[in-house]
Amino acid sequence: MTTPMNPGMGRGRGGQTPGLPTPPTGWVVGSYPTYAQAQAAVDHLADEEFPVHEVTIVGVDLMQVERVTGRLTWPKVLVGGLATGAWLGLFVGLLLGIFTQPMWGVVLTGVVAGSVFGVVSTSLSYAATRGKRDFASTSQLVAGRYDVLCEPSSAEKVRDELTRFGMS
Numbered sequence: 530m531t532t533p534m535n536p537g538m539g540r541g542r543g544g545q546t547p548g549l550p551t552p553p554t555g556w557v558v559g560s561y562p563t564y565a566q567a568q569a570a571v572d573h574l575a576d577e578e579f580p581v582h583e584v585t586i587v588g589v590d591l592m593q594v595e596r597v598t599g600r601l602t603w604p605k606v607l608v609g610g611l612a613t614g615a616w617l618g619l620f621v622g623l624l625l626g627i628f629t630q631p632m633w634g635v636v637l638t639g640v641v642a643g644s645v646f647g648v649v650s651t652s653l654s655y656a657a658t659r660g661k662r663d664f665a666s667t668s669q670l671v672a673g674r675y676d677v678l679c680e681p682s683s684a685e686k687v688r689d690e691l692t693r694f695g696m697s
Contacts, residue, residue: 553585555678558688559696564588567675570696579687583680588672595668602663606655607648614647615640 561567567586575581599605622639626632679687 553587553678555583555585555680556684556688557676558584558679558684559677559691561675561677564672564675566696567677570677570691573694573696574687574690577690579690580683583683584687585678587676587678588670588674589676590673592671592673593668594671595666598665598667600664601655603655606651610647610649610651611644612647613651614643614645616643617647618643 559567559570561570564586571581571584571586574584618639618641619636620639621643622636625639626635629635677691
């Protein structure tokens with residue numbers, strides 16, 4: 530991809546264009562199996578008044594994990610659609626009810642219309658899968674390990690501090 534800018538114009542730290550994804554820079558000062566441990570290490574550095582603005586936590590060996598939360602059946606799909614639609618209808622009904630009298634009529638209409646919409650939309654969506662995905666799940670992006678990187682000017686001091694407190 531080309532850009533009409535001059536190569537040096539509008540660049541941020543390290544010659545990178547601000548706002549665009551860039552690889553992290555720095556030296557690895559610690560490696561941790563969980564994000565919580567990497568976060569605790571950086572928090573410790575902040576407590577000790579190290580220049581944490583020079584530190585980056587990098588997830589390495591990324592993987593997408595899909596955790597199955599349960600089996601889907603027609604009753605579950607219909608009840609879920611009904612509940613979701615009713616909440617949406619209640620919200621819209623309350624918003625519109627502020628400007629109309631009597632308020633209860635608009636709210637009731639919103640709940641009924643939202644419920645119908647929720648049941649129809651979830652039914653169509655579930656029917657379209659034709660039994661190929663009869664389960665519910667959540668997805669998240671996780672890393673195999675989390676490296677803490679630091680700019681070279683402070684890396685040795687940061688590594689020594691993490692080692693001194695058994696956090697490297």
